[in-house]
Amino acid sequence: MTSREDILQRLRNRRDGELPMPELDYGSMTGRDWSAAQKLDLFQAMIETVHGEVHRATDEEWLDTLAGILKQRQARNLLTPLKHPIGAEIRASGHPDLPELLSYGEPVEHWQRELFNDVDAAITSTRGAIAETGSLILWPGIDEPRLMSLVPPIHIAVLEADQIFATFLEAMELQRWSAGMPTNALLISGPSKTADIEQTLAYGVHGPKELIVIVRQ
Amino acid sequence: MNQHNPTASQVQSFHPRAREALQNDQLRGNFRRAMDGLMGKRKAAFEGWDLESLRTLGAAVRQRALARLPDLLEQLESQLTSNGIQVHWATDADEACRIIRDICVAREARTVIKGKSMVSEEMELNHYLEAEGIEALESDLGEYIVQMAEQTPSHIIMPAIHMNTDEISELLHRKTGTDRSHDVNYLTASARQQLREKFMNADVGVSGVNFAVAETGTLCLVENEGNGRMTTTVPPCHIAVTGIEKVVPSLADVAPLLALLTRSATGQHLTTYFNMISRPRQPGEPDGPEAVHLVLVDNGRSGIYQDDELIDTLRCIRCGACMNHCPVYTRVGGHVYGTTYPGPIGSILMPHLLGLDETRHMPTASSLCGACGEVCPVKIPIPDLLVRLRRESVDGDSVHPGVVKGHGVKRGRWESLAWRGWQWMHANPGLYRTGTRMAARFRALQPASAGAWTRVRTAPRLAPKTLHQLMKQRADSNSSDNGGSR
Numbered sequence: 001m002t003s004r005e006d007i008l009q010r011l012r013n014r015r016d017g018e019l020p021m022p023e024l025d026y027g028s029m030t031g032r033d034w035s036a037a038q039k040l041d042l043f044q045a046m047i048e049t050v051h052g053e054v055h056r057a058t059d060e061e062w063l064d065t066l067a068g069i070l071k072q073r074q075a076r077n078l079l080t081p082l083k084h085p086i087g088a089e090i091r092a093s094g095h096p097d098l099p100e101l102l103s104y105g106e107p108v109e110h111w112q113r114e115l116f117n118d119v120d121a122a123i124t125s126t127r128g129a130i131a132e133t134g135s136l137i138l139w140p141g142i143d144e145p146r147l148m149s150l151v152p153p154i155h156i157a158v159l160e161a162d163q164i165f166a167t168f169l170e171a172m173e174l175q176r177w178s179a180g181m182p183t184n185a186l187l188i189s190g191p192s193k194t195a196d197i198e199q200t201l202a203y204g205v206h207g208p209k210e211l212i213v214i215v216r217q
Numbered sequence: 218m219n220q221h222n223p224t225a226s227q228v229q230s231f232h233p234r235a236r237e238a239l240q241n242d243q244l245r246g247n248f249r250r251a252m253d254g255l256m257g258k259r260k261a262a263f264e265g266w267d268l269e270s271l272r273t274l275g276a277a278v279r280q281r282a283l284a285r286l287p288d289l290l291e292q293l294e295s296q297l298t299s300n301g302i303q304v305h306w307a308t309d310a311d312e313a314c315r316i317i318r319d320i321c322v323a324r325e326a327r328t329v330i331k332g333k334s335m336v337s338e339e340m341e342l343n344h345y346l347e348a349e350g351i352e353a354l355e356s357d358l359g360e361y362i363v364q365m366a367e368q369t370p371s372h373i374i375m376p377a378i379h380m381n382t383d384e385i386s387e388l389l390h391r392k393t394g395t396d397r398s399h400d401v402n403y404l405t406a407s408a409r410q411q412l413r414e415k416f417m418n419a420d421v422g423v424s425g426v427n428f429a430v431a432e433t434g435t436l437c438l439v440e441n442e443g444n445g446r447m448t449t450t451v452p453p454c455h456i457a458v459t460g461i462e463k464v465v466p467s468l469a470d471v472a473p474l475l476a477l478l479t480r481s482a483t484g485q486h487l488t489t490y491f492n493m494i495s496r497p498r499q500p501g502e503p504d505g506p507e508a509v510h511l512v513l514v515d516n517g518r519s520g521i522y523q524d525d526e527l528i529d530t531l532r533c534i535r536c537g538a539c540m541n542h543c544p545v546y547t548r549v550g551g552h553v554y555g556t557t558y559p560g561p562i563g564s565i566l567m568p569h570l571l572g573l574d575e576t577r578h579m580p581t582a583s584s585l586c587g588a589c590g591e592v593c594p595v596k597i598p599i600p601d602l603l604v605r606l607r608r609e610s611v612d613g614d615s616v617h618p619g620v621v622k623g624h625g626v627k628r629g630r631w632e633s634l635a636w637r638g639w640q641w642m643h644a645n646p647g648l649y650r651t652g653t654r655m656a657a658r659f660r661a662l663q664p665a666s667a668g669a670w671t672r673v674r675t676a677p678r679l680a681p682k683t684l685h686q687l688m689k690q691r692a693d694s695n696s697s698d699n700g701g702s703r
Contacts, residue, residue, distance in 0.1 A: 002306070003306040003307060003308045003312060003515075004306040006308055007290075007306055007308060007461065007513075007515045007519055008287050008290065008291070010519040010520075010522070010523075011286050011287040011290075011461075011519055011522055012287045014522060014523055015523040015524065016523060016524060016525040016528075018284070019280070019283060019284035019528070020280065020284065021280070021281050021284050021285075022276075022277040022280050022281065023277065024274060024277050024278065024281070025270065025273070025274060025277075026274065026473070027267075027270060028266065028267045028270035028271040028274060028473075029271070029274070029472060029473055029476065046486060050485075050489070104503055105503075106503065107503045107504070108451075108503055108504040112417055113417070116413055116417060130487075132486070133486040133487040134486065134487075135487050135491075141502065142501045142502055142503070145502065145503045145504045145505075146446070146450045146504050146505055147450060147451070147504045150443055150446050150447065150450065167472070168472050168475065168476075168487075169469065169472040172468050172469070172472070173469075177433075177468055178432055178433060178467065178468050178469075180433075181433045181434075181435050181493065181495040182495065182496075183494070183495060183496040183497075183498065183499055183502060183505060184450075184492070184493065184494055184495070184496075184505065185435075185493040185495075186446075186490065186491065186492055186493070187487060187490070187491035188489065188490060189485075189486070189487045189488065189489055189490075189491075190489050191489070192441070192442055192443040192489055192490075193441050193442065193489055194358045194359075194405060194441060194442050195375070195441075195483075196357070196358040196359035196362065196375060196376070196377055197358070197362075197377070197382055197385055197401045197404060197405065198247070198380075198381050198382045198385075198401070199250070199251055199254060199375075199378075200382070200401040202401050202402050202404075202405035203402075204405075204406070204409065205358055205405050205408070205409055205442045205443065205444070206356070206409060206412065206413075206442045206443035206444045206446075206447050207442070207443025207446065207447075207489075207490070208443075
């Protein structure tokens with residue numbers, strides 16, 4: 001008998017018989033009837049408590065906001081999506097204060113060392129956010145690969161203000177996640193951190209030291 | 218990692234280790250501060266929540282998943298397989314290690330980088346791989362430090378909580394040449410640099426799993442550092458390893474468990490990263506592992522599954538709240554227990570996994586104050602299970618005979634004889650009366666000290682007359698009084 005059959009058979013022939021199926025009451029997790037403004041405020045307050053930085057900007061001014069953020073940090077370059085409209089807008093803007101623009105045009109194996117050592121910042125879109133926990137939703141993929149939001153020391157995420165959900169449960173339901181999950185889905189709440197040395201918080205242990213959210217209104 | 222199954226000598230050394238830990242001011246200070254902090258943060262994180270309803274929901278989600286466990290495992294397997302993730306089954310730790318070794322060998326892998334995984338600690342995977350000539354390096358900062366110090370984690374969430382900055386700085390200096398420093402940011406940055414090299418060169422990444430979703434074939438990982446994401450994204454092959462109990466039916470089940478897990482564990486509304494993996498790298502995707510495997514580990518779990526009481530242990534979502542609130546654990550720390558999982562959850566889980574002969578010290582390492590059961594996010598009745606295991610360790614009783622491996626390990630010949638005598642005496646009124654009268658008459662022979670009991674208490678003295686004698690006396694005098702007044 002294979003281990004698989006062995007395990008399944010033992011589970012199926014349970015000595016003490018059938019197990020109960022208690023009802024599920026999701027009452028404690030639902031009923032957050034927040035307005036759009038409340039959700040944005042809560043999202044911002046929550047992500048700021050975990051060291052995230054939030055900038056609100058209109059569609060017209062967001063590139064200035066972005067350029068300002070990068071200039072202040074003296075970023076030498078910015079890894080930018082190739083196809084997503086935010087990437088296209090950045091490239092088309094020719095903004096004088098933007099640093100060198102990089103793209104993730106080839107498999108990571110071809111430029112891993114550069115990605116790990118020489119990229120200062122990366123910008124990605126988001127699929128929305130969760131107000132209750134101050135979390136960004138990212139579905140990395142071909143245009144915005146997984147390591148973009150992980151390896152460079154600064155991660156800038158662009159969030160559309162009308163894409164903020166009250167809870168994770170609500171986001172999964174409204175975006176119909178169960179109909180098809182991507183290779184990788186992420187919730188990101190703040191920059192990478194650890195408290196493993198004497199409970200002292202330190203940021204950027206493996207991932208970005210800074211997480212900056214530009215909320216487009 | 219130097220994680221050994223406890224041996225008889227480790228069982229015997231539980232008390233000396235506990236005494237030593239109690240006298241270690243630094244260790245006690247570290248734990249006290251950390252545990253107080255975690256308790257406070259947990260409380261704050263649940264403010265405004267109907268915590269009782271949420272815990273009831275969490276428990277129900279886990280119970281429903283366990284009720285359908287074999288079906289869910291099959292569904293998970295078929296969903297993962299159609300997503301391109303290979304599924305392996307292991308009846309015990311050794312088989313799980315062999316499966317991982319075989320994957321490594323087939324890929325000619327020399328180095329493995331690891332995300333935090335308690336199941337891999339349970340399997341002693343690092344040891345196994347190293348014996349096979351494959352380097353296994355921990356990447357969670359706490360685990361990295363503990364591995365470098367050739368120790369084992371003292372807390373399931375904060376592995377290096379028993380060490381202070383000085384010790385860690387000295388260790389990093391000795392092992393990696395990092396300058397000595399009190400600056401935690403500097404030490405962290407130095408580890409980041411060293412581990413990035415390792416991530417780039419690793420052939421295989423091994424991670425744990427917090428929840429496996431059957432409906433979509435999704436592996437969920439909870440973490441703060443990003444090492445879990447690195448482990449599951451950078452090396453060309455990712456092997457996830459998990460206990461068979463971690464499967465849940467649907468994505469909707471994940472939401473309450475996640476809400477409970479991070480708040481109970483560290484008082485975070487959510488950890489920095491919640492990483493959901495459903496596929497290996499797809500055509501056109503520029504990063505991610507080309508191969509993903511899941512190893513489903515039984516290692517004693519299907520045994521616990523048989524029993525209506527013990528099965529509750531399998532609800533555990535590994536938050537560690539029971540440890541943080543345990544008056545015993547917070548004073549002695551995790552190493553004293555000598556097992557992979559310490560504290561209250563360890564004290565019910567380890568006897569199930571290893572048998573009571575090797576863990577007989579654990580069910581009694583508790584004051585049964587009930588704090589663990591009250592904070593458990595999935596309402597595992599830990600104190601009841603501790604009592605059950607105490608009963609098992611003397612082989613249960615006629616109603617609840619022992620079923621855990623090694624049951625009856627604490628049953629002594631003299632003690633059972635004494636109890637048999639006690640039973641006999643109480644079943645025979647004449648014998649009982651004679652016995653108690655004898656005890657009252659010769660009460661002067663009672664020893665003044667009764668070991669540990671009388672060290673901090675006054676020994677109770679036997680009364681000169683038995684209750685029966687007193688009652689009879691009273692009845693006699695009452696009837697004579699009544700007779701007089703009539």
